[in-house]
Amino acid sequence: MSSEAFPDIPVIPFEGPDSRNPLAFKHYDKEEVIGGKPMKDHFRFGMAYWHTMRNPLADPFGPGTSQKPWDDGTDSVENAVKRVDVAFEFMQKTGIDFYCFHDRDVAPEGATLKESNESLDRVADALESKQKETGIKLLWGTACLFAHPRYNQGAATSPYAEVFAYAGAQVKKALEVTHRLGGEGYTFWGGREGYSTLWNTNLKQELEHLAAFLHMAVDHARKIGFTGQFYIEPKPREPSTHQYDSDSAACLNFLREHDLLDHLKLNIETNHATLAGHSMMHELEVAMAAGALGSIDANTGDELIGWDTDQFPTNIYLTTQIMLCLLKMGGFTTGGLNFDAKPRRESFEPVDLFHAHIGGMDAFARGLKVAHAIREDGRLDQFVADRYSSYDSGIGAKIQGREVGFEQLEAHVLSQGEPSIPSGRQEMLENLINEFI
Numbered sequence: 115m116s117s118e119a120f121p122d123i124p125v126i127p128f129e130g131p132d133s134r135n136p137l138a139f140k141h142y143d144k145e146e147v148i149g150g151k152p153m154k155d156h157f158r159f160g161m162a163y164w165h166t167m168r169n170p171l172a173d174p175f176g177p178g179t180s181q182k183p184w185d186d187g188t189d190s191v192e193n194a195v196k197r198v199d200v201a202f203e204f205m206q207k208t209g210i211d212f213y214c215f216h217d218r219d220v221a222p223e224g225a226t227l228k229e230s231n232e233s234l235d236r237v238a239d240a241l242e243s244k245q246k247e248t249g250i251k252l253l254w255g256t257a258c259l260f261a262h263p264r265y266n267q268g269a270a271t272s273p274y275a276e277v278f279a280y281a282g283a284q285v286k287k288a289l290e291v292t293h294r295l296g297g298e299g300y301t302f303w304g305g306r307e308g309y310s311t312l313w314n315t316n317l318k319q320e321l322e323h324l325a326a327f328l329h330m331a332v333d334h335a336r337k338i339g340f341t342g343q344f345y346i347e348p349k350p351r352e353p354s355t356h357q358y359d360s361d362s363a364a365c366l367n368f369l370r371e372h373d374l375l376d377h378l379k380l381n382i383e384t385n386h387a388t389l390a391g392h393s394m395m396h397e398l399e400v401a402m403a404a405g406a407l408g409s410i411d412a413n414t415g416d417e418l419i420g421w422d423t424d425q426f427p428t429n430i431y432l433t434t435q436i437m438l439c440l441l442k443m444g445g446f447t448t449g450g451l452n453f454d455a456k457p458r459r460e461s462f463e464p465v466d467l468f469h470a471h472i473g474g475m476d477a478f479a480r481g482l483k484v485a486h487a488i489r490e491d492g493r494l495d496q497f498v499a500d501r502y503s504s505y506d507s508g509i510g511a512k513i514q515g516r517e518v519g520f521e522q523l524e525a526h527v528l529s530q531g532e533p534s535i536p537s538g539r540q541e542m543l544e545n546l547i548n549e550f551i
């Protein structure tokens with residue numbers, strides 16, 4: 115295998131917590147069973163093609179630094195096909211079982227839609243044969259509706275019908291390729307589905323167009339027999355000033371209003387949650403309360419930089435919270451943990467891609483172990499159950515059962531007097547969590 119892209123890097127072994135080998139897992143042991151299920155099935159880790167294979171690591175102040183010796187730097191289909199081998203070698207060596215892509219990450223955009231589609235088909239041939247060879251699967255596909263200049267004022271929410279049409283045609287193809295590759299999902303992230311200024315924007319019309327677009331996608335999926343899960347990925351801004359799918363609550367409201375809640379779940383990304391002024395746990399809980407948590411873009415932001423810095427998640431507190439939510443939900447069905455993350459611009463060598471993914475996977479393995487232990491211990495769940503136990507009987511049960519109105523509540527208070535309530539015990543619970551971390 116002299117054509118390997120990472121000849122000096124072996125398949126990353128699990129060596130356990132005492133290992134000092136930076137290219138080994140300390141906690142992620144694929145087949146280790148936790149709570150009745152192997153670790154790998156809890157996580158369903160995904161590699162984000164756009165970052166791991168394509169991100170040059172540029173920032174607004176300087177060009178990309180990333181070294182990709184296998185890439186000839188051109189936009190040729192041949193080069194794109196060569197990258198497929200590299201992507202699968204990377205996933206095999208890190209033990210990642212899924213990947214996610216945008217149409218334009220895997221294949222170049224041509225001068226016409228026809229040309230773009232032909233290139234995509236050629237790369238899809240390569241992806242399909244690599245999937246067969248390795249057993250690696252497509253977690254979800256998507257279309258890049260934000261990079262090409264035609265989309266500078268939006269795609270489905272562009273004021274220009276010709277642009278809407280182009281976006282529809284592009285998603286049609288991306289959906290068909292996702293279907294062909296056995297994709298378990300299809301994601302909509304509306305990078306430019308929002309506005310830069312309200313002075314030139316008909317917000318109501320744009321929202322209706324977005325809904326129409328999503329309905330067309332659902333209809334087309336049905337037509338071609340795609341039964342994968344659709345996701346919408348909340349993010350409040352960047353690149354737009356305001357993005358319509360700004361957070362979980364906004365997405366759910368939009369989906370409900372436009373009769374789409376049966377068809378789309380949420381794909382929640384940590385860095386987007388914090389950009390929206392929420393914690394990841396908040397966004398997950400809001401989605402779960404609606405039965406709409408579908409998948410996760412696993413990354414993290416920087417507390418001191420206000421952008422979507424897409425860093426690899428290494429914070430055990432964060433991964434514990436995410437895994438507590440997932441365990442509570444009963445785990446993923448179609449979704450997974452897609453590393454929508456990139457190394458820093460300063461970490462430009464190919465080996466840094468390995469360090470980054472290993473770190474993320476190990477952080478989630480620890481989060482899973484901690485979350486599982488917290489659940490087995492039971493004190494946290496018991497505390498929460500006790501906290502709401504006044505709704506289990508008496509007036510509480512009647513409130514919950516909607517058997518009483520204000521008049522009965524008034525009568526109750528007149529007979530019972532001032533309620534005495536216990537402490538919320540936040541600090542005690544924070545200490546309890548730290549017992550496990």
Ligand code: XLS
Binds near residue numbers: 256422
């Ligand atoms: C960008 C988004 C994007 C989506 C896929 O901020 O996270 O990468 O996940 O279009």
Ligand code: NI
Binds near residue numbers: 303347383411454
């Ligand atoms: Ni994302």
Ligand code: NI
Binds near residue numbers: 385
């Ligand atoms: Ni993002």
